[in-house]
Amino acid sequence: MDDRTVETIVAEHHGSLGGMLSILTAIQSEYGYLPEDALRRMAAATGESLTDIYAVVTFYKAFSLKPRGKHLVSVCLGTACHVRGAPKIAEEFIGQLGIASGETTPDKEFTLETVNCLGACALGPIVVVDGRYYSNVRKNQVAEILKRTREGLDQPRENRRFPLSVRCPHCRQSLMDAAHPIDNVPSIRLTMSWDGDSQPLYLSSLHGSLRSVCERETPAHSITVLACPMCGQDLVGDSRCSECGADMARMTIDKGATLMVCTRRGCAGRRLNLETTPAEAD
Amino acid sequence: MITLTINGLDVSVEKGTTVLEAAQFLGFPIPTLCHMEGLTPYGACRLCVVEIGEGPGAKLVSSCTYPAEPGLKVRTASLRVMRARKMILELLLASCPQSKEIQDLASKHEITQQRFRQEYSDCILCGRCVRMCEEQMMAKAIGFRGRGEKRSIGTPFDVPSEVCRQCGGCIYVCPACSLRCTYTQPEKAICGGCANLSPPCLQKDSFDDMMCYMDPCVACEIKKP
Ligand code: SF4
Numbered sequence: 001m002d003d004r005t006v007e008t009i010v011a012e013h014h015g016s017l018g019g020m021l022s023i024l025t026a027i028q029s030e031y032g033y034l035p036e037d038a039l040r041r042m043a044a045a046t047g048e049s050l051t052d053i054y055a056v057v058t059f060y061k062a063f064s065l066k067p068r069g070k071h072l073v074s075v076c077l078g079t080a081c082h083v084r085g086a087p088k089i090a091e092e093f094i095g096q097l098g099i100a101s102g103e104t105t106p107d108k109e110f111t112l113e114t115v116n117c118l119g120a121c122a123l124g125p126i127v128v129v130d131g132r133y134y135s136n137v138r139k140n141q142v143a144e145i146l147k148r149t150r151e152g153l154d155q156p157r158e159n160r161r162f163p164l165s166v167r168c169p170h171c172r173q174s175l176m177d178a179a180h181p182i183d184n185v186p187s188i189r190l191t192m193s194w195d196g197d198s199q200p201l202y203l204s205s206l207h208g209s210l211r212s213v214c215e216r217e218t219p220a221h222s223i224t225v226l227a228c229p230m231c232g233q234d235l236v237g238d239s240r241c242s243e244c245g246a247d248m249a250r251m252t253i254d255k256g257a258t259l260m261v262c263t264r265r266g267c268a269g270r271r272l273n274l275e276t277t278p279a280e281a282d
Numbered sequence: 283m284i285t286l287t288i289n290g291l292d293v294s295v296e297k298g299t300t301v302l303e304a305a306q307f308l309g310f311p312i313p314t315l316c317h318m319e320g321l322t323p324y325g326a327c328r329l330c331v332v333e334i335g336e337g338p339g340a341k342l343v344s345s346c347t348y349p350a351e352p353g354l355k356v357r358t359a360s361l362r363v364m365r366a367r368k369m370i371l372e373l374l375l376a377s378c379p380q381s382k383e384i385q386d387l388a389s390k391h392e393i394t395q396q397r398f399r400q401e402y403s404d405c406i407l408c409g410r411c412v413r414m415c416e417e418q419m420m421a422k423a424i425g426f427r428g429r430g431e432k433r434s435i436g437t438p439f440d441v442p443s444e445v446c447r448q449c450g451g452c453i454y455v456c457p458a459c460s461l462r463c464t465y466t467q468p469e470k471a472i473c474g475g476c477a478n479l480s481p482p483c484l485q486k487d488s489f490d491d492m493m494c495y496m497d498p499c500v501a502c503e504i505k506k507p
Pocket residue numbers: 411414415416419421422423424445446447448449450451452453501
């Protein structure tokens with residue numbers, strides 16, 4: 001296991017609300033499940049007791065202590081789905097995948113689980129695959145659902161980590177830096193100034209990742225000035241971070257969509273604004 | 283000071299006093315199970331129910347967790363309270379009839395039968411051990427895991443805990459563990475191991491299972507390789 005990951009995740013979430021749950025969610029999205037070792041590290045890094053962390057992990061069904069497959073199939077067995085024939089659907093999945101509920105196929109492709117009510121009772125039986133809802137599922141659709149998932153025809157909707165490509169809103173030059181990849185994708189290069197000291201700052205361009213790299217770390221929570229390394233203009237926009245209230249730096253994606261990043265070091269505030277404002281569309 | 287009325291008697295207590303403590307101060311007996319002096323009130327077993335308020339607004343609350351309020355009217359043995367308490371005791375008997383503590387409570391309330399499906403749980407999830415471990419032993423080695431039907435007590439990942447100091451405190455306070463032998467009645471204790479610093483269950487190999495008061499028991503689970 002990559003030694004830094006858990007500690008980095010904990011550091012990224014330092015002081016943010018909902019601490020433990022968001023850290024656990026981040027660890028799980030990193031590994032696909034919650035490895036014992038990661039939880040022990042998390043306990044050491046956060047100072048929380050392992051007993052408390054374990055209590056939270058085992059309380060929520062969303063967390064898994066066992067490795068999960070690439071695709072997660074959740075069959076609803078809630079009351080409404082049950083009377084609409086969900087047990088037959090579950091049986092069909094069990095038969096076709098050859099695993100019991102709660103298990104993962106040997107090729108690590110599918111994990112099957114049954115859940116109690118997904119809140120869409122009127123459309124039951126409900127099956128959720130990788131965050132995609134299938135309603136009124138019939139037995140003969142099961143093979144098709146599995147086939148489509150296997151072929152990747154349905155892109156998982158839950159996966160909120162996708163790379164962005166941004167430009168300076170002033171000089172319109174690309175801010176992407178392929179020479180300094182973070183998360184295996186080109187990073188976003190900015191100039192960060194704090195207390196009279198300017199240096200390059202590389203941000204992960206993966207939306208959902210909060211990694212960043214700079215040479216001389218500024219004190220945690222200091223508010224910095226983020227500027228375009230090309231034209232040197234301050235990127236500060238007119239909105240404030242919803243997490244900490246500091247100013248946010250604004251970058252342009254395509255067609256006027258914007259990415260806002262909090263100027264406070266270590267703050268998780270990031271916002272993707274996909275609405276096209278006519279003034280900015282080009 | 284807060285003045286409240288318990289069974290028609292006025293009593294003044296400090297702010298922060300629970301209804302249970304106020305009633306005990308007046309000498310009204312209220313049975314408790316998950317409550318233990320020296321541990322934070324937890325309100326798990328509901329055995330300490332009392333009725334508060336009057337008329338249609340009257341309701342049952344657990345006295346061990348309910349703070350005294352000015353003017354509060356409390357009844358500790360109304361018909362409704364007695365009925366609820368009996369039901370709770372029957373449920374406790376249904377889940378863990380082997381517990382000496384539950385047997386004693388039942389007999390004190392003249393309950394000789396229960397009307398539910400009989401089970402023989404090892405644990406009634408009263409949380410005494412968890413609070414003992416955290417609050418008195420400062421260890422936090424054991425805790426609740428899972429939820430609903432699958433809720434259980436134990437160490438994270440069911441492996442020996444690094445922070446357990448094997449004091450035996452959890453076993454000492456457990457109402458379900460004190461089944462066969464308990465040092466709370468020293469004259470009946472088998473070996474006295476639990477009263478020593480040497481943890482009772484660590485020596486379990488030298489006893490047979492009959493000697494052990496609980497299976498599975500928290501300390502044994504911790505000990506397991
Ligand atoms: S024996 Fe271990 S688990 Fe039990 S109270 Fe002592 S420290 Fe806690």
